[in-house]
Amino acid sequence: MRELTPAGPITAELWQxxxxxxxxxxxxxxxxxxxxxxxxxxxxxxxxxxxxxxxxSYARALAMLAxxxxxxxxxxxxxxxxxxxxxxxxxxxxxxxxxPHLSGLIRPEVASPTTRAYAxxxxxxxxxxPYPVAAAAVLPCYWVYAEVGAELxxxxxxxxxxxxxxxxxAYDDAEFREIAQxxxxxxxxxxxxxxxxxxxxxxxxxxxxxxxxxxxxxxxxECEQWQL
Numbered sequence: 001m002r003e004l005t006p007a008g009p010i011t012a013e014l015w016q017x018x019x020x021x022x023x024x025x026x027x028x029x030x031x032x033x034x035x036x037x038x039x040x041x042x043x044x045x046x047x048x049x050x051x052x053x054x055x056x057s058y059a060r061a062l063a064m065l066a067x068x069x070x071x072x073x074x075x076x077x078x079x080x081x082x083x084x085x086x087x088x089x090x091x092x093x094x095x096x097x098x099x100p101h102l103s104g105l106i107r108p109e110v111a112s113p114t115t116r117a118y119a120x121x122x123x124x125x126x127x128x129x130p131y132p133v134a135a136a137a138v139l140p141c142y143w144v145y146a147e148v149g150a151e152l153x154x155x156x157x158x159x160x161x162x163x164x165x166x167x168x169x170a171y172d173d174a175e176f177r178e179i180a181q182x183x184x185x186x187x188x189x190x191x192x193x194x195x196x197x198x199x200x201x202x203x204x205x206x207x208x209x210x211x212x213x214x215x216x217x218x219x220x221x222e223c224e225q226w227q228l
Contacts, residue, residue: 004146004181007188010202014136014187015143017203018210025144025214026151030221035155037162044164045105047220048093053111054216055089057119061126061138068131074186081179092170101163114219118212125205132190136202139187140209145171146180 006012025031030047033039062082069075096102111119125137149171156168170176191202 004143004177004184007181007185008192010191010199011139011184011188014139014203014206018140018207021207021210021214022144022147025148025217028214028217028221030217031148031152034164034168035152037156037164039164041102041163042105043221043223045097045102045107046223047217048096048102049107050112050115050216050220052090052093053115054119057123058138058141059083061122061134064123064126065131065134065138068126068134070131070190074189077182077186081183089170092166096164096166099166108223108225110225112219112224114212114215114224118209118216121208121212129201129205130198132187132194132198133201133205135187135190137205137209139183139206140213142180142183144210144213146177149173149176 006015030039030043034044059082062078066075066078066082069078097107122137126134129137149168152168153172156162156165162168191199194202
């Protein structure tokens, strides 16, 4: 399996800066139980539905990013990601929701506070921040998911009859990793030669988005919901 690598000094610095958050993500009970197949089906269904809510906003964020890209090649990549990648993930969700192991379980009707916060952060950043900052904000969703997928797949291989094998293997897919690597390359390209102030903002949004990845899985484990 091809290893994801920083595309230069900027993405290397971003990945290194997020080391603590990434270490905590690797140890999350949600992911540990997902890896060994013991995660409660109701929790997994809650996670899938929250991911559905998030993906709707993430696709819009990527589409906005495409309109602001510096080159036609970059614009094409983000636009294609907004349609093809998100569509593929939704198709996977549909298959999982129809799985006898998961069908019939209650799904949340509205996005949780954490899902809304992450989605709104992503949309606002892609709408109002400079293109390099916006590109850095969308990157953890690619990079962190690809690395988590590789870890989960390695651990799940030892679990016979794994109930979530389809989801686990999807993020360890070679094509998804190629897309994630391209996103890393695009961010390096966009962020090269910028001012120190803008460089600091890029690092901040990258860490914020990585932290939201952690919070998303934490809130999924708790089946977080609005308290009316």
